[in-house]
Amino acid sequence: MESCPWHPRRYARQINAWLAAGNLKATIHCTLRLSQAAEAHRMQAHGGLLGKIVLIPDE
Structure with a gap:
C-alpha cells in the first residue's frame, strides 16, 4: 500500500484519529436483524436512505 501515490495508510490513521476524537460519526438510518438482510438490500437499492x-x- 505504501507504493500507492495517495498513501491509504496515512489516510486510515487520520480517519481513525477523527473517529477516536468524536469528530467523525456514522449516521445510522436503521438497525435490522440479519434475517432481514434481503429487506435491507431492497432498501439500499431503492435509495433515499439518510x-x-x-x-x-438474530436472537
Whole structure:
C-alpha cells in the first residue's frame, strides 16, 4: 500500500484519529436483524436512505 501515490495508510490513521476524537460519526438510518438482510438490500437499492443500515445477529 505504501507504493500507492495517495498513501491509504496515512489516510486510515487520520480517519481513525477523527473517529477516536468524536469528530467523525456514522449516521445510522436503521438497525435490522440479519434475517432481514434481503429487506435491507431492497432498501439500499431503492435509495433515499439518510444513513447506514446496520445488521445485527438474530436472537
